[in-house]
Amino acid sequence: MSGELAAAIKRKHPLSREAAITGWLFVAPMVLGFIIFLIAPLVMAFYMSLTDWPILGDAQFIGFANYKAIIVDTEFWKILGNTIYFSAGLVPLNIILALGLALLLAKGKPGMGLFRTAIFVPVMTSLIVWAIVWKYLFATDTGFINQLIQLFFGVQGPAWLYNAQLAMPAVIVTSVLKNVGLNMVLFIAALQQVPAQLYEAAKIDGAGRRTAFFQVTVPMITPTIFLTVIMTVIGSLKVFGQIYVMTQGGPSGSTKVLVYYIWEKAFKLFEFGYASALAYILFFIILIFTLIQWQLRKRWVFHES
Structure with a gap:
């Protein structure tokens, strides 16, 4: 055998x-x-x-000197603050707007498909083209936004991209409108998967629309909320194209973010070692934010199982 x-x-x-x-x-x-x-x-x-690597000459091993230099670099901490400011402004605005649009457009009423398409088109548009268009819209004298302000309020609009207080909000708005369509589509898909009998049961229990939204809709779509938050946070921490086209990090460094700083160090100042250390620090920042969100999901993300 x-x-x-x-x-x-x-x-x-x-x-x-x-x-x-x-x-x-x-x-x-x-x-x-x-x-x-x-x-x-x-x-x-x-x-x-781990090296001092200029564009001309050989790389010299210097250990963790670049990381130590970054820690004491006051410009780095300002830029990190700008990056967090951008993320803190973009993420909630994007998620709330996307969910609001999804609630309006989730039902299959006539004409809704046209609105969904119109909102999703910017997602498929080139980021550079989108940023150039909005740079002209925000132009001080000839921009469409300031012309509307002049028309309706009779005052000269501000220099959006040349004002240290207004430049970052302008870039945030541009970024939200560019990507909100993707999260909207994800939310629409999630809303359409919520069982209708749950709303019927809530109605029998005397729940109004607001109560049903917070007690039924929100818990059932928390997995999608979690996914969109993760993706949006990661994307916001890696922002570059809008900054490069619209403000070049200005005015006075008010819109300079980490990826732009990495690009500046690598391809304008040719400090490749320092730029690589910055890139690894950004990687660990994204990793830490992601792990924190992953751990916190256990407290609020609903799973039927």
């Missing part, structure tokens, strides 16, 4: 080996791409962060 079993295993072995080789051949391109385009750059960037 044991001999027959061994013979059977031996007969099957070549086929198993052949299948394994075939499987590896199919997987190999993806694995190689992952190593070449993700793992290798991460390792290289970490090595660069």
Whole structure:
């Protein structure tokens, strides 16, 4: 009996080996791409962060000197504050507006598809093109926004992108309108999955629309809220294109954020080691924010299971 079993295993072995080789051949391109385009750059960037690497000359290993320099860099802390300000302004505004639009457009009434498409179009529009358009809209003398202010209020509108107090809010509004459509679509999908019988049960219990919204709708869509918050926070911490096109980090550094600072250090000042250290710090900031949100989800995200 044991001999027959061994013979059977031996007969099957070549086929198993052949299948394994075939499987590896199919997987190999993806694995190689992952190593070449993700793992290798991460390792290289970490090595660069431990060096003084000017554009001309060889890299000199300096250990964690770049990280120490960043910690005592007052400009870094100001820029980190700008980044958090941008994120704190964009995330709640984006989520609340997206949910509000989803509540209005979730029902399949005539014409709703047109409104959904119009709101989603900016998501598919080039970020650079979108930022250029809004830069002209916010223009001091010829911008459409200031012309409306002049028309309705009879006063000259402010220099939005040249005012240290107004530039960041202007960029936040531009960013919200660019990406709100994506979260809106996710919320619409979530709202359409809420069982109708839950609303019927709430109505029988005497719940009004407001109570049903907070006691039925919100708990049932918390997984989607969690997903959109995670994605929006990560995206807000990596903002670059709008800043580059609309303000170049100005005025007076009021809109300079971490990714712009990394670009500036790497490609304007050619301090590649310092820029790599900044990139790793940004990575860990995003990781920490994500882990905190992941842990907090247990307290408020509803799962039917």
